[in-house]
Amino acid sequence: TRWRMVFGMEALFLTAFLVFLVIRIANPDLWHPWRGGEKPMDFAYLNAVTRSTVMPPYDPWFAGGYLNYYYFGQFMTATMIRLTGIIPSVAYNLAVPMFFAMTVGGAFTVVHGLVERVQLRPGMVRTGAASAVIAGLTGALFVAVIGNMDGLFQVVSGTNRVLFEGHPFGEFDFWRSSRMYASDSGGNEITEFPFFSFLFADLHAHMIAIPFVLLTLGLAVAAFLRTTSAPRGGSATTIAGLFALGLSVGALRIINAWDFPTAMGLVGIALVAGEILSRRGRVRVRVARGVGMAVFVAVLSLVLFAPFHERYEVEAGLNQNDILSPLWRYMTIYGIFLLGLTAYLAVEIQRIVRSGEIVDVAPHWMRNAPLTAALVVVVFTVLLGAIVVTGQATLAFTLLGAGLVLVMWLFALRRRDVDRMELGIATAITAIALGLGAVPELFSVKDDIVRQNTVFKFYLQAWVLFGIASAYLLWRIWAFGETTFPIEGFIRWKRVRAVGIGAFVLLLAIGLIYPVMATPVRVNDQFNPDNSGVDGTNFMTDAVYFDRSYSLVLGHDLKAIRWLEENVEGSPVIVEGLSDLYRWGNRVSVYTGLPTVIGWDWHQRQQRPEFAEEVTRRRFDVDGFYGNSNMPNAIELLREYDVKYVYIGEMERNYYSAKGISKFDDMVGYGLNPVY
Numbered sequence: 001t002r003w004r005m006v007f008g009m010e011a012l013f014l015t016a017f018l019v020f021l022v023i024r025i026a027n028p029d030l031w032h033p034w035r036g037g038e039k040p041m042d043f044a045y046l047n048a049v050t051r052s053t054v055m056p057p058y059d060p061w062f063a064g065g066y067l068n069y070y071y072f073g074q075f076m077t078a079t080m081i082r083l084t085g086i087i088p089s090v091a092y093n094l095a096v097p098m099f100f101a102m103t104v105g106g107a108f109t110v111v112h113g114l115v116e117r118v119q120l121r122p123g124m125v126r127t128g129a130a131s132a133v134i135a136g137l138t139g140a141l142f143v144a145v146i147g148n149m150d151g152l153f154q155v156v157s158g159t160n161r162v163l164f165e166g167h168p169f170g171e172f173d174f175w176r177s178s179r180m181y182a183s184d185s186g187g188n189e190i191t192e193f194p195f196f197s198f199l200f201a202d203l204h205a206h207m208i209a210i211p212f213v214l215l216t217l218g219l220a221v222a223a224f225l226r227t228t229s230a231p232r233g234g235s236a237t238t239i240a241g242l243f244a245l246g247l248s249v250g251a252l253r254i255i256n257a258w259d260f261p262t263a264m265g266l267v268g269i270a271l272v273a274g275e276i277l278s279r280r281g282r283v284r285v286r287v288a289r290g291v292g293m294a295v296f297v298a299v300l301s302l303v304l305f306a307p308f309h310e311r312y313e314v315e316a317g318l319n320q321n322d323i324l325s326p327l328w329r330y331m332t333i334y335g336i337f338l339l340g341l342t343a344y345l346a347v348e349i350q351r352i353v354r355s356g357e358i359v360d361v362a363p364h365w366m367r368n369a370p371l372t373a374a375l376v377v378v379v380f381t382v383l384l385g386a387i388v389v390t391g392q393a394t395l396a397f398t399l400l401g402a403g404l405v406l407v408m409w410l411f412a413l414r415r416r417d418v419d420r421m422e423l424g425i426a427t428a429i430t431a432i433a434l435g436l437g438a439v440p441e442l443f444s445v446k447d448d449i450v451r452q453n454t455v456f457k458f459y460l461q462a463w464v465l466f467g468i469a470s471a472y473l474l475w476r477i478w479a480f481g482e483t484t485f486p487i488e489g490f491i492r493w494k495r496v497r498a499v500g501i502g503a504f505v506l507l508l509a510i511g512l513i514y515p516v517m518a519t520p521v522r523v524n525d526q527f528n529p530d531n532s533g534v535d536g537t538n539f540m541t542d543a544v545y546f547d548r549s550y551s552l553v554l555g556h557d558l559k560a561i562r563w564l565e566e567n568v569e570g571s572p573v574i575v576e577g578l579s580d581l582y583r584w585g586n587r588v589s590v591y592t593g594l595p596t597v598i599g600w601d602w603h604q605r606q607q608r609p610e611f612a613e614e615v616t617r618r619r620f621d622v623d624g625f626y627g628n629s630n631m632p633n634a635i636e637l638l639r640e641y642d643v644k645y646v647y648i649g650e651m652e653r654n655y656y657s658a659k660g661i662s663k664f665d666d667m668v669g670y671g672l673n674p675v676y
Helices: 002-026 039-051 072-084 088-119 129-144 150-164 194-200 205-227 234-255 257-278 283-303 306-311 327-355 357-361 369-390 393-415 420-442 452-483 493-523 554-567 587-592 601-607 609-627 631-640 650-655 658-666
Strands: 318-320 443-445 544-547 550-553 573-575 643-646
Touching: 002 088, 002 129, 002 493, 039 072, 039 088, 039 587, 072 088, 072 205, 072 234, 088 129, 088 194, 088 205, 088 420, 088 452, 129 194, 129 205, 129 452, 129 493, 150 493, 194 205, 194 452, 194 493, 205 234, 205 257, 205 420, 205 452, 234 257, 234 283, 257 283, 257 420, 257 452, 283 306, 327 393, 327 420, 327 452, 327 493, 369 393, 393 420, 420 443, 420 452, 443 452, 452 493, 550 554, 550 650, 554 587, 554 650, 601 609, 609 631, 609 658, 631 643, 631 658, 650 658
Parallel strands: 573 643
Antiparallel strands: 318 443, 544 550
16 A cells, blocks of 8 residues: 555656646746746856855856855755756756646645544544545645636636627736736735746746745644654654754755745644643643754754855844735635635534534633623624724734634544544644735835735745645545534535535636636747747747847857857856846856856845945946946956956847947957957
8 A cells, every 4th residue: 555655656746747847848938028037047046056166156146256045946956957967958947847746746745644644543434545645636736736716807807708798708817816916005916826936937946945845844744743642763753853854944944035934933833732732741841842842943954054054144124014905805815725714614613513512611601692692793893893993804814714723623622533633733734824814914024025025925835834724624524524414404414515525626626727727828928939848048049039129139149158158167257238137138147157247236136235335336337348438447347357258249239339349349459359
């Protein structure tokens, strides 16, 4: 049975990898003038890490400096490049499906493991091995494949145009689903979800981190369940588990620092709560032991990656946020998960009411029905009034939701449900996911673009957690629902189960609208829709880009880049022309990884805030180097930045004055010689 599961997991990984590899082959381009995203930065950093012979890697966009960025994801990818000998422009398009497949496998493993653990508990009526597999696949679909409710909205809107307005259905807008808040909200919010991130294919920290978030989550779940069960393996097993957690959390911190607080919080809850629920020793001793283990993991996560932290400089902090999220928009993002969570809560409330538990736990004064009803009305009215006055509907919803799932678990703990521990960790995951939605209502991270990345990074984490928890809670309804509803009567289990299956299929279909309809649109969103393959630089072969009324034949740059790759050893400094952000400037440093005097200035200011003035000065120097006819100043720049190669292509000739460019002919003999 174990071998069958091993081979099944390998087949699942390979299937997910191949499916996404086909998508990347259909559109392998690593740049697009409008929707290329941050691939140029990601690819420049990947090339630089691959070329670097020491750590930290040199910064390809700040000659003479090193990467002040959480680059461990690029480091792991670069390690695979060095081991396999695959060229980076191909490896990039293999890495994206690899991380997607790791995400699918990780989500399946966590959910399947939880369900299988419950099925093996004494007193549990077996629901069959297939139900664990279905739950695991549901978790994988929820985390990695489905989209938000915008897919449904676009289908409804398109159908309305066809049926009632006499217009074509229109093209599906894959982009707008990642921007679910109004464009005039003032917060510049990004609401990506995993499938969008993989489809858009920026090899960015937030995307690379997703499978490692699932790894940390799985290790935390294992630690919690091991602690709350009969001891096995002794202290050696416990210590090994803590070391694995420290390594995972530490790696996650330098893959994507945004994930660290959530991961460490989840690990802390798992370790402390696990000890408290273990009932081994006095409560104070258990709490101290749990806190001690959490501190050990936190310290270990720093010690294991101390060389990185010694050189990494970051200014962290929080600012108060004044922009509020409309609750209905929050619900459109997580609607599928919230509906599943609502179904779970409804079933649990039915269980409590039917069993009479609420009477047993309530104080005597609350057993007076009229008084209790009046109290509920008063409390509800006060809460509603506070929400209306403050406008904090989303904050109230997330916090009340977290409190409600916790109460449901306390009832399960009191009943000594067979899955009370597994439900406990699913409850914690749900509560954290809801709590992550509350954070942007109160704070934004220092130096954020209003609250763009605060919403982006915390919402993406919440999606992963919601996906795992929802899959388990829906399985729980299936596994335990028969004991909740009567055998006879109008609301009997058979009817509830039939409605539940139909609702689940409908929700899954709504979620699958996005991947089904967005993928072909995104695939065709490239220079030449007929271009395919696995090399991300092939688009340059026959691409012509129009910028500032000039046409740039990208094939000329491709030939020069190939020459540099074949003839230049080490990492000598180059100087190249600059353009607006996300345009064709800095293409040489992007596709070779060679350090240039200055790259995308906005990103450099973000990553080295203390050197913002130096970034501005360098941009001014480069513009003057190409634009002015002053030869001595140009020679001074070459000396100051130790420039080995000066790049003059079509873009430089079109962006800068003819006098500025012509001076380079006069510099031959003054240390400047043509090589290509």
